[in-house]
Amino acid sequence: xxINQVICMxxxxxxxxxxxxxxxxxxxxxxxxxxxxxxxxxxMRLLNIRSKTTLQELRDSGRVAYTQPMHKVILYDxxxxxxxxxxxxxxxx
Numbered sequence: 414x415x416i417n418q419v420i421c422m423x424x425x426x427x428x429x430x431x432x433x434x435x436x437x438x439x440x441x442x443x444x445x446x447x448x449x450x451x452x453x454x455x456x457m458r459l460l461n462i463r464s465k466t467t468l469q470e471l472r473d474s475g476r477v478a479y480t481q482p483m484h485k486v487i488l489y490d491x492x493x494x495x496x497x498x499x500x501x502x503x504x505x506x
Contacts, residue, residue: 450480450488459494
């Protein structure tokens, strides 16, 4: 047997609680800052390309942002990849 409970509160308190819940979700479940930098495999998957050379061309031409924290480690900025894709959207008829 389950017991149903009703919680009553003023609308201002409800909206304050709702704002806190939304902030919590944004901070913890949205695309987090840790996931900003992605490896080449993930970058190629997002761009739907198979060639590392094509990825390097995008990087070298400045169309996709990257960082190189160590000599052989290159990470790509997920947001710049999404901007690059958005800049090539074609409107349908």
